[in-house]
Amino acid sequence: MPGxxxxxxxxxxxVEEALRLVLSSSGRxxxxxxxxxxxxxxxxxxxxxxxxxxxxxxxxxVDGYAVRASDTFGAGENSPRRLRVVKGxxxxxxxxxxxxxxxxxxxxxxxxxxxxxRRRGREIEVLTPVTPGKNVSARGEDVKRGERxxxxxxxxGPQEVGMLACLGMKKVRVFRRPRVSILSTGSELREPGxxxxxxxxxxxxxxxxxxxxxxxxxxxxxLGRCPDERGELERRLEEGTRKGDVxxxxxxxxxxxxDLAPELVGEKGELVFHGVNLRPGGPTAFGRVGGKPVFCxxxxxxxCLISCTFLVRPLLRSMxxxxxxxxxxxxxxxxxxxxxxSLGRVDVVRxxxxxxxxxxxxxxLRVTGSGILSSLxxxxxxxxxxxxxxxxxxxxxxxxxxxxxxxxxVQHG
Amino acid sequence: MPGxxxxxxxxxxxVEEALRLVLSSSGRxxxxxxxxxxxxxxxxxxxxxxxxxxxxxxxxxVDGYAVRASDTFGAGENSPRRLRVVKGxxxxxxxxxxxxxxxxxxxxxxxxxxxxxRRRGREIEVLTPVTPGKNVSARGEDVKRGERxxxxxxxxGPQEVGMLACLGMKKVRVFRRPRVSILSTGSELREPGxxxxxxxxxxxxxxxxxxxxxxxxxxxxxLGRCPDERGELERRLEEGTRKGDVxxxxxxxxxxxxDLAPELVGEKGELVFHGVNLRPGGPTAFGRVGGKPVFCxxxxxxxCLISCTFLVRPLLRSMxxxxxxxxxxxxxxxxxxxxxxSLGRVDVVRxxxxxxxxxxxxxxLRVTGSGILSSLxxxxxxxxxxxxxxxxxxxxxxxxxxxxxxxxxVQHG
Numbered sequence: 001m002p003g004x005x006x007x008x009x010x011x012x013x014x015v016e017e018a019l020r021l022v023l024s025s026s027g028r029x030x031x032x033x034x035x036x037x038x039x040x041x042x043x044x045x046x047x048x049x050x051x052x053x054x055x056x057x058x059x060x061x062v063d064g065y066a067v068r069a070s071d072t073f074g075a076g077e078n079s080p081r082r083l084r085v086v087k088g089x090x091x092x093x094x095x096x097x098x099x100x101x102x103x104x105x106x107x108x109x110x111x112x113x114x115x116x117x118r119r120r121g122r123e124i125e126v127l128t129p130v131t132p133g134k135n136v137s138a139r140g141e142d143v144k145r146g147e148r149x150x151x152x153x154x155x156x157g158p159q160e161v162g163m164l165a166c167l168g169m170k171k172v173r174v175f176r177r178p179r180v181s182i183l184s185t186g187s188e189l190r191e192p193g194x195x196x197x198x199x200x201x202x203x204x205x206x207x208x209x210x211x212x213x214x215x216x217x218x219x220x221x222x223l224g225r226c227p228d229e230r231g232e233l234e235r236r237l238e239e240g241t242r243k244g245d246v247x248x249x250x251x252x253x254x255x256x257x258x259d260l261a262p263e264l265v266g267e268k269g270e271l272v273f274h275g276v277n278l279r280p281g282g283p284t285a286f287g288r289v290g291g292k293p294v295f296c297x298x299x300x301x302x303x304c305l306i307s308c309t310f311l312v313r314p315l316l317r318s319m320x321x322x323x324x325x326x327x328x329x330x331x332x333x334x335x336x337x338x339x340x341x342s343l344g345r346v347d348v349v350r351x352x353x354x355x356x357x358x359x360x361x362x363x364x365l366r367v368t369g370s371g372i373l374s375s376l377x378x379x380x381x382x383x384x385x386x387x388x389x390x391x392x393x394x395x396x397x398x399x400x401x402x403x404x405x406x407x408x409x410v411q412h413g
Numbered sequence: 414m415p416g417x418x419x420x421x422x423x424x425x426x427x428v429e430e431a432l433r434l435v436l437s438s439s440g441r442x443x444x445x446x447x448x449x450x451x452x453x454x455x456x457x458x459x460x461x462x463x464x465x466x467x468x469x470x471x472x473x474x475v476d477g478y479a480v481r482a483s484d485t486f487g488a489g490e491n492s493p494r495r496l497r498v499v500k501g502x503x504x505x506x507x508x509x510x511x512x513x514x515x516x517x518x519x520x521x522x523x524x525x526x527x528x529x530x531r532r533r534g535r536e537i538e539v540l541t542p543v544t545p546g547k548n549v550s551a552r553g554e555d556v557k558r559g560e561r562x563x564x565x566x567x568x569x570g571p572q573e574v575g576m577l578a579c580l581g582m583k584k585v586r587v588f589r590r591p592r593v594s595i596l597s598t599g600s601e602l603r604e605p606g607x608x609x610x611x612x613x614x615x616x617x618x619x620x621x622x623x624x625x626x627x628x629x630x631x632x633x634x635x636l637g638r639c640p641d642e643r644g645e646l647e648r649r650l651e652e653g654t655r656k657g658d659v660x661x662x663x664x665x666x667x668x669x670x671x672d673l674a675p676e677l678v679g680e681k682g683e684l685v686f687h688g689v690n691l692r693p694g695g696p697t698a699f700g701r702v703g704g705k706p707v708f709c710x711x712x713x714x715x716x717c718l719i720s721c722t723f724l725v726r727p728l729l730r731s732m733x734x735x736x737x738x739x740x741x742x743x744x745x746x747x748x749x750x751x752x753x754x755s756l757g758r759v760d761v762v763r764x765x766x767x768x769x770x771x772x773x774x775x776x777x778l779r780v781t782g783s784g785i786l787s788s789l790x791x792x793x794x795x796x797x798x799x800x801x802x803x804x805x806x807x808x809x810x811x812x813x814x815x816x817x818x819x820x821x822x823v824q825h826g
Contacts, residue, residue, distance in 0.1 A: 149787065162789075215454070
């Protein structure tokens with residue numbers, strides 16, 4: 001019996017330090033060129049300097065008549081200025097009909113809104129004067145040639161995609177999305193929906209991790225389930241590092257006899273740390289194999305997702321050029337009851353948000369173990385009790401981070 | 414010349430009332446069944462009652478030895494209790510080795526953590542007593558059979574997907590995603606990247622609207638560009654209502670001669686409103702054709718996206734079972750300089766967020782017109798000046814809604 005494995009964690013690395021090691025292990029990914037149609041939600045690689053002025057010509061901002069502004073001076077309801085409606089060029093005493101967005105006719109320097117005119121056959125009466133430039137959107141007013149319009153690292157939303165279209169970019173260079181190999185280990189795991197024998201449970205983490213990976217813009221590659229067998233795990237780890245930019249192995253990350261993953265990472269590459277002062281999520285290991293970051297995450301599903309949120313998510317974001325943080329929305333709330341914590345651990349306290357007496361309160365859920373997945377689905381988010389804090393008192397203000405996709409939490413935000 | 418079209422907007426409908434009409438025009442879509450692998454980000458249709466207990470059996474929460482708790486009473490470093498390690502059933506004075514997550518052996522009622530034992534050949538010394546139930550995760554502790562685990566209308570994130578796997582749901586019923594037909598009108602429009610003749614500009618809205626539609630979980634169907642010709646517009650409108658659940662037509666939504674869309678909607682179905690007291694975004698029309706909601710959005714890209722954010726986005730969310738709001742994250746900030754507004758209009762003031770003196774400030778962008786797309790890309794979000802307010806003073810607190818996808822804004826959140 002390999003007694004040396006029966007050691008428990010000797011020490012837990014501080015989670016901030018663990019994250020620093022994770023982030024320093026991998027840089028940003030390179031660019032890829034994609035069609036504009038696929039750019040939504042992707043992250044721009046280069047700063048974008050405008051190749052052109054936009055609008056590319058002086059244009060009318062309204063429906064009306066292009067005029068020489070000086071022809072309208074002194075106009076009023078009782079002293080209309082009469083102008084002759086012509087096609088083409090605007091000369092003195094002339095006006096040309098123009099639609100919103102269309103080029104300003106030559107010779108004109110302003111547009112009178114149609115509402116401020118009266119049509120009289122082939123003439124109009126101008127009822128309100130305009131100054132030069134009025135109702136004209138000048139060439140380059142929106143964007144000037146050479147101007148830095150978008151910075152690299154910007155996630156592309158509707159307006160950014162519109163801007164790219166506006167500047168004629170049919171293709172766009174974006175950060176490549178990290179491909180993430182996901183493997184669940186444990187001889188007791190079965191496909192969800194399969195009939196379960198004694199001691200068997202469904203594979204949860206393959207599914208929840210795939211969604212977690214997608215939710216930060218990366219691409220999950222499911223490697224399926226693997227029994228607690230060294231040879232098989234070794235083959236899958238090799239496959240994972242070959243196919244993915246990052247590997248997530250869930251289960252077998254602790255220090256028991258069946259916890260093969262961290263040791264294997266150490267043998268095949270480098271084990272950077274094993275054990276983090278995060279609760280839940282402590283039994284997490286991290287290393288590099290074949291130059292690729294490999295995470296050994298706890299098998300218990302709540303611990304697995306929390307570890308992923310704190311250590312994997314910032315890495316996947318930074319690899320795509322985003323800030324290396326969790327990127328979750330935050331709200332302030334008052335704690336509805338006292339929470340006790342252990343010194344030395346960062347406690348991830350799952351809370352439900354409620355409005356009461358015109359204030360937002362964070363109600364800690366009563367959670368019995370790190371296996372408790374319902375502590376995540378029943379919560380709106382979490383706050384952290386730092387390692388040097390033993391008690392957070394009732395009524396104290398806490399900063400709650402909201403789970404991704406938690407739409408009902410927006411109600412409180 | 415159809416002079417009647419040259420009328421300007423007689424009145425603008427209040428945007429809240431416009432939204433109420435939009436939302437009352439269409440109910441939620443029906444369900445579809447999808448594989449669990451595709452559930453991430455979708456919205457659950459039915460309440461989910463658990464078909465099973467989870468965990469499905471009493472299991473160990475740690476690596477260690479399953480025991481009868483009473484056998485450990487009085488144990489200590491200097492008074493260890495000796496137990497014989499056996500396989501199978503735990504009888505008096507016996508212990509069975511057990512791994513995290515594995516079923517609790519018969520006869521045991523607690524687990525001693527391996528760290529609290531010393532191995533002596535075929536015996537262990539227990540150094541710390543345990544109470545009954547200690548380190549045991551009981552059957553149904555996480556989820557009980559028949560319990561309502563998730564409510565319909567919940568967006569499925571990593572933990573919800575994990576929960577579905579946990580309960581053996583290989584397939585899941587979710588709200589169908591709205592299919593949204595998108596059509597840009599305007600004879601001056603060209604494909605982005607095409608060489609532009611005089612007066613021509615790239616089609617921006619087809620791309621920005623497709624991304625806006627995706628960003629609220631719906632599916633864009635690009636119908637391309639359409640010149641300002643009645644016959645062609647009529648054909649495309651028919652195609653749009655046939656293929657989509659919702660139709661977005663951008664351009665030609667005002668009251669000029671070339672603004673064909675609202676009139677056509679009225680002729681082919683029902684025009685519900687035309688003109689909203691939103692700025693930018695006022696020239697928006699809405700109606701129903703063939704039972705499908707049809708929006709005529711302004712052609713100017715910033716106005717188009719803002720109108721979409723205020724009127725289309727809540728509809729697309731509600732059709733998928735989400736709250737019928739914009740669903741954007743909000744932060745408080747102080748206004749860095751006075752903003753003037755017009756009575757009767759809801760002004761969408763685009764702002765940049767900055768930290769200064771330990772406070773978050775909203776700096777209004779100087780915007781000259783509704784064509785200004787860079788006012789959206791340069792801003793972090795917006796706040797609203799209500800219709801009954803003429804001035805918001807420097808230093809006042811405003812609630813800023815952040816653009817979707819604006820990752821850098823999270824830094825401030």
